[in-house]
Amino acid sequence: MTEVAAPDRPAPPPASGPSRPDAGLEYAFGAPPDVSTWIEVAPGVRWVRMRLPFALDHINLWLLAGPDGWTHVDCGIADDATRAAWEPLLAVHTPVVRVVATHHHPDHVGLAGWLVERAGGVPLWMTEGEYLTAHAILAEQPGYAPEPMAALFLRHGLTPARAEAGRERRGGYGRIVGPLPPAFARLMDGDAVRLGHHNWEVIAGFGHCPEHAALYCQALGVLISGDMLLPRISTNVSVWPVEPEADPVGRFLRSLQRYRVLPPDTLVLPSHGLPFRGIATRIDTLEAHHAERFAELLAALDTPKSAADVLPVLFRRTLDAHQLVFAMGEAIGHLNHLHQRGDATRVEGPDGVLRFVAR
Numbered sequence: 208m209t210e211v212a213a214p215d216r217p218a219p220p221p222a223s224g225p226s227r228p229d230a231g232l233e234y235a236f237g238a239p240p241d242v243s244t245w246i247e248v249a250p251g252v253r254w255v256r257m258r259l260p261f262a263l264d265h266i267n268l269w270l271l272a273g274p275d276g277w278t279h280v281d282c283g284i285a286d287d288a289t290r291a292a293w294e295p296l297l298a299v300h301t302p303v304v305r306v307v308a309t310h311h312h313p314d315h316v317g318l319a320g321w322l323v324e325r326a327g328g329v330p331l332w333m334t335e336g337e338y339l340t341a342h343a344i345l346a347e348q349p350g351y352a353p354e355p356m357a358a359l360f361l362r363h364g365l366t367p368a369r370a371e372a373g374r375e376r377r378g379g380y381g382r383i384v385g386p387l388p389p390a391f392a393r394l395m396d397g398d399a400v401r402l403g404h405h406n407w408e409v410i411a412g413f414g415h416c417p418e419h420a421a422l423y424c425q426a427l428g429v430l431i432s433g434d435m436l437l438p439r440i441s442t443n444v445s446v447w448p449v450e451p452e453a454d455p456v457g458r459f460l461r462s463l464q465r466y467r468v469l470p471p472d473t474l475v476l477p478s479h480g481l482p483f484r485g486i487a488t489r490i491d492t493l494e495a496h497h498a499e500r501f502a503e504l505l506a507a508l509d510t511p512k513s514a515a516d517v518l519p520v521l522f523r524r525t526l527d528a529h530q531l532v533f534a535m536g537e538a539i540g541h542l543n544h545l546h547q548r549g550d551a552t553r554v555e556g557p558d559g560v561l562r563f564v565a566r
């Protein structure tokens with residue numbers, strides 16, 4: 208639910224045609240598992256899929272077998288359908304020894320508290336940035352509450368009526384994220400953690416969220432990439448009100464270099480879409496995609512424009528209220544990047560709206 212670009216659908220392998228976002232990728236499995244079933248994608252690594260009631264209609268989760276029990280990586284949202292889909296899986300994959308959440312977005316952490324409790328209070332492993340952010344949003348702390356979102360959008364040129372979309376969106380987090388445990392086990396960049404039968408390296412990533420954790424297992428040749436590397440969707444990289452000057456696009460592009468150096472035959476397990484090989488090819492495509500957007504944006508900034516003004520440049524279709532939140536966040540992010548790298552200047556109008564113009 209965190210991406211607004213082309214909704215991801217199970218792709219028919221093999222990919223073909225240079226215009227496809229997944230051109231050149233090799234899909235290891237033709238179709239995803241049905242709900243409440245699994246596919247073993249590597250020894251002791253099982254792929255489970257849960258439905259999402261959004262344009263992005265699914266999330267992939269991973270179950271790792273170990274000597275003492277199972278490790279869950281990501282959880283699904285906290286709704287009755289997802290809890291029901293978990294039941295037959297929990298009956299087989301028992302005991303659960305820990306729950307790992309790659310980041311704080313609802314499709315990943317929503318049911319973490321429920322799964323932890325069902326397993327008798329096992330630890331929840333997350334980075335500190337993600338754990339604290341989840342709590343801050345649930346508690347509607349200053350900067351994470353609905354009001355600052357509307358204010359940010361007004362400052363970037365949205366009309367008051369459309370800026371209200373932000374208010375509605377933020378209030379929705381607690382409806383699909385259950386209560387979280389009051390303690391966690393901290394994952395940090397570079398940690399080597401024992402999950403299942405193998406060691407996994409934590410690779411922190413930025414731009415999509417404060418401190419995303421991807422997991423790489425050299426022995427298995429597997430990368431659990433979370434939302435940082437997806438085969439077809441361009442990961443959402445948004446500015447949020449708590450950090451209005453952020454450059455999430457720059458952070459994301461820099462983070463990708465951490466995956467580029469992994470062995471070319473690494474099997475990537477993404478949160479959305481199908482497992483694939485071809486990390487470098489996918490990163491090339493993403494870099495080209497963002498370079499193209501920056502060029503289009505700069506061309507449009509021949510006169511001062513706000514983030515709201517450039518929405519039609521970046522998104523060539525009608526946006527519903529849900530998509531508008533992510534689209535505005537992305538538009539502000541791209542403008543901040545051009546501003547901070549010196550390609551655009553920023554002016555504040557008498558109406559209080561921030562506008563950007565190419566140098």
Ligand SMILES: [Zn+2]
Pocket residue numbers: 209310312415416434
């Ligand atoms: Zn996400």
